[in-house]
Amino acid sequence: MRHRKPALGFIFVTLFLDILGVGLIVPILPKLVQQMQGGDIAAASHAVGSLGAIYALMQFLFAPVLGSLSDQFGRRPVILIALAGSALDYLLLAFAPTLPWFFIGRAVSGLSGANITAATAYIADISPPEKRAANFGVIGAAFGLGFIAGPLLGGLLGASNLRLPFLVAAILTGANWLYGYLCVPESLDREHRRPFSWSRANPVGSLRALREKPLAFGLAISLFALNLGQFCVHSTWVLYTGFRYGWGPREVGLSLAVVGLTAAVVQGGLARMIIPKLGEIRSIVCGNCISALALAGYGAAPRGWMIYAILPFGAFGGIGGQSAQALVSKSVGPSEQGSIQGAITSLGSIAGFLAPILATGLFGHFVDERRAVPVPGAPFFLGATLVACSLGIALRTIRKHLPKTGN
DSSP states (O other): OTTHHHHHHHHHHHHHHHHHHHHHTTTTHHHHHHHHTTTOHHHHHHHHHHHHHHHHHHHHHHHHHHHHHHHHHOHHHHHHHHHHHHHHHHHHHHHOOSHHHHHHHHHHHHHHHTTHHHHHHHHHHHSOGGGHHHHTHHHHHHHHHHHHHHHHHHHHHHTTOTTHHHHHHHHHHHHHHHHHHHHOOOOSOGGGOOOOOHHHHSHHHHHHHHHTSHHHHHHHHHHHHHHHHHHHHHHHHHHHHHHHHOOOHHHHHHHHHHHHHHHHHIIIIIHHHHHHHHOHHHHHHHHHHHHHHHHHHHHHOSSHHHHHHHHHHHHTTHHHHHHHHHHHHHTSOGGGHHHHHHHHHHHHHHHHHHHHHHHHHHHHHHTOTTOSSOOTTHHHHHHHHHHHHHHHHHHHHHHHHHHHHTO
């Protein structure tokens, strides 16, 4: 048991650096791209959107591949290779001379970022079933803190040199690779491994294989609806708060820092006490209800200060997704954790791709100056509806299939 503590910490740092790498480019990438486009803002905006799309596409394609590889060769080598790829990619972006190199870099980032699949499977491997939901909170805590540190680090370092954040990220990721290589053990025993199969490793095949496990499939669809609803809010947060409250970069940055901090506190700490007391099913119900109410509250809040009153409450909604993911993990054996987590990550990538298109289009429609009564909170209300649908799908799946799993 002693070896599990540093291993779990390594996974936390790995996921933290993944989201840090995504977050640090937020304040600097548009400026870099604009420089490469000769100062053309319109051309730069299209290029930035395309860079985001290629990241999501590569994660969608390769999450099942890395998951299936980790089922055959173990979690440790897959995570280490992905970390090495991330470190080299940051170096590439630091010295990329032209825009096409940035597209190559974001493609590599998406591929390496798919290591969340193997990292999540690692957590499942080292966690007893009764602690799995709480330990999945490491993911939320890492994302929350990375969500704070990424834009902050990118902004501070980028103020002196727009390339500097990439160099710092490369050093941090390289140091984490070295620690993992020297100190972190493998989590998947050889007797629990299974051969790699392209039929499971491609996104379509992984989703088809997921359908063979009704409980896991239903909860994965529930998680997809939950992610889609939450990503709708993420995609329009800056637009919405600027339109409704007149927030600028400072206010937006502060609000996002609070989002990350509260998520880290709840999912990384308080969830370890809450989920065991409530149980996973009640945690799904409570978490999704809280999330739906919080999203609706953001969309209805007439004053900006009200957002800060809702944020700590909304953070407790994270226990719903944690618990659903734990039930999925418990419904399959050790040799299938990688492929199952790969399928879930692919679905999350689809949600991440669809949500910005859906939410920004909806926002633009409902704030059109030709409308007599604008409804800027429309994407948030849609998000709340999707979260409610997620809860309905989860409960129907649990009622229908959980007794058959023996859980």
